Amino acid sequence: MTEAIQRFWTDESGATAIEYGLIAAVLSVIIVGGSGSIKQALHDTFMSASDKIAEVNGD
Numbered sequence: 001m002t003e004a005i006q007r008f009w010t011d012e013s014g015a016t017a018i019e020y021g022l023i024a025a026v027l028s029v030i031i032v033g034g035s036g037s038i039k040q041a042l043h044d045t046f047m048s049a050s051d052k053i054a055e056v057n058g059d
Helices: 002-010 016-055
Strands: none
Touching: none
8 A cells, every 4th residue: 555655656647747737827828918918009000000191191
């Protein structure tokens, strides 16, 4: 019984999968969190370009 517990305690085969899962989760949170600011920056850029084109056309 103690041998089985010791083998279980030292087995690290699932640790790598868990680590990769945590890395993927953290990257997902970063991407989702950053997408809002990127969206706003793109909106501002295109609105500025649209305004400048309208000025040139005399609208």
